[in-house]
Amino acid sequence: MLLIRNGRVLDPASNTDALLDVLLDGERISRIGANLSAPDAEILDAAGLVVAPGFIDLHCHLREPGQELSETIETGTRAAARGGFTAVCCMPNTLPVNDNASVTRGIVERAAANSSVRVWPIGAASIGSKGEALAEIAAMKSAGIVGVSDDGKPVATARLMRQVMDYCNALGLPVIDHCEDPSLFAGGVMREGRHSLRLGLKGIPAESESICVGRDVEVAGLTGARLHIAHMSTKRSLEYVRMAKKLGLRVTCEVTPHHFTLTDEDVRYDSHYKMNPPLASREDREALIAGLADGSIDAIATDHAPHHPASKDVEFDRAPFGITGFETALALALSELVHPGRISLMQLVELFTTGPARVLGIERKIAPNQLADVTVFSTERPWTFQAAESASKSRNTPFDGRVFRGGPVATLVAGRLAYKHS
Numbered sequence: 356m357l358l359i360r361n362g363r364v365l366d367p368a369s370n371t372d373a374l375l376d377v378l379l380d381g382e383r384i385s386r387i388g389a390n391l392s393a394p395d396a397e398i399l400d401a402a403g404l405v406v407a408p409g410f411i412d413l414h415c416h417l418r419e420p421g422q423e424l425s426e427t428i429e430t431g432t433r434a435a436a437r438g439g440f441t442a443v444c445c446m447p448n449t450l451p452v453n454d455n456a457s458v459t460r461g462i463v464e465r466a467a468a469n470s471s472v473r474v475w476p477i478g479a480a481s482i483g484s485k486g487e488a489l490a491e492i493a494a495m496k497s498a499g500i501v502g503v504s505d506d507g508k509p510v511a512t513a514r515l516m517r518q519v520m521d522y523c524n525a526l527g528l529p530v531i532d533h534c535e536d537p538s539l540f541a542g543g544v545m546r547e548g549r550h551s552l553r554l555g556l557k558g559i560p561a562e563s564e565s566i567c568v569g570r571d572v573e574v575a576g577l578t579g580a581r582l583h584i585a586h587m588s589t590k591r592s593l594e595y596v597r598m599a600k601k602l603g604l605r606v607t608c609e610v611t612p613h614h615f616t617l618t619d620e621d622v623r624y625d626s627h628y629k630m631n632p633p634l635a636s637r638e639d640r641e642a643l644i645a646g647l648a649d650g651s652i653d654a655i656a657t658d659h660a661p662h663h664p665a666s667k668d669v670e671f672d673r674a675p676f677g678i679t680g681f682e683t684a685l686a687l688a689l690s691e692l693v694h695p696g697r698i699s700l701m702q703l704v705e706l707f708t709t710g711p712a713r714v715l716g717i718e719r720k721i722a723p724n725q726l727a728d729v730t731v732f733s734t735e736r737p738w739t740f741q742a743a744e745s746a747s748k749s750r751n752t753p754f755d756g757r758v759f760r761g762g763p764v765a766t767l768v769a770g771r772l773a774y775k776h777s
């Protein structure tokens with residue numbers, strides 16, 4: 356048994372914000388209350404810290420199978436635990452693509468043997484994510500997928516999206532789309548605008564994303580299926596999501612820490628600023644923060660996308676898209692959103708816990724008999740992120756050396772300490 360003592364329990368599911376003890380017994384939460392007595396329990400002193408339900412990351416790339424030079428399930432989930440995450444959803448663009456039950460089973464088995472946190476795979480929507488024939492979605496669901504996506508690319512056509520949604524609707528799975536119009540995206544490396552012109556880099560217009568979001572919302576209206584917009588980065592995309600919610604459609608969305616922190620003005624000739632979707636305009640960033648504050652945005656997701664140093668250490672044009680994200684996500688949310696007063700601490704917790712849980716159709720709360728997945732963090736601890744000390748195999752982050760106030764202190768998965776700050 357483990358007793359988490361004297362923490363400030365923040366639980367959006369029950370709107371709890373109080374100094375309480377939480378007793379974990381094996382893989383479940385046993386009791387919560389003031390001054391709990393459990394003489395045999397190990398003690399975790401959480402005085403001055405926040406005790407939250409276990410954080411869920413809806414979007415990451417663990418690179419296994421196939422790209423183990425960049426990351427493995429073992430290293431990726433160790434980084435996730437250091438970031439406060441107790442469960443991560445890994446995208447299917449591995450080698451081979453997770454488009455059938457045997458690949459899904461392989462990921463689930465490797466995770467059972469090697470991972471620090473829960474690994475919930477996302478299955479491909481189409482075979483090889485090629486946008487032609489439907490993948491074996493039902494068989495992958497039996498093997499453990501929690502959603503479907505062709506991430507890395509959008510679901511290729513409206514017609515295929517309709518089929519995928521009809522199929523997933525029957526199975527109770529969300530369809531997660533990486534929204535971009537490939538014909539507008541073509542060859543671009545950063546957001547199109549004044550700053551891409553200044554740098555002489557080929558731009559990607561914001562509309563590449565929002566056209567696809569608009570299409571997906573229309574197809575969600577047609578099918579009634581659950582649609583989740585991945586790593587949303589533009590104001591117009593958010594307007595489509597707001598409209599969909601107003602119409603009562605089952606549409607949700609996530610944003611990444613880098614999109615609410617940086618803009619295209621921050622981009623320089625350094626491939627650590629190259630990601631997809633690209634860093635957006637200042638106006639987009641403002642709109643996303645407003646969407647986080649008013650509840651239009653359901654979740655913060657990292658899109659942790661490790662690339663080994665050799666692949667990123669090339670010209671901007673040739674570098675792959677993506678940055679790592681697990682270990683800086685919470686600290687960026689505290690620094691950019693909570694400390695400046697843009698969202699409340701309860702809202703932050705919701706964006707990492709009940710928000711993503713709702714997208715997956717599951718519960719997340721601190722209550723007796725719930726899974727003993729708990730994230731303990733500080734809102735004040737000063738620290739500096741050093742990419743060289745990351746648990747990830749990769750170092751591709753624009754946040755190396757950034758000074759933070761607040762971050763993860765302990766990550767508990769199924770009642771066991773997956774990470775503890777020392």
Ligand SMILES: [Zn+2]
Pocket residue numbers: 506507508533585586631632
């Ligand atoms: Zn993507």
Ligand SMILES: [Zn+2]
Pocket residue numbers: 414415416446506507658660
């Ligand atoms: Zn991704």
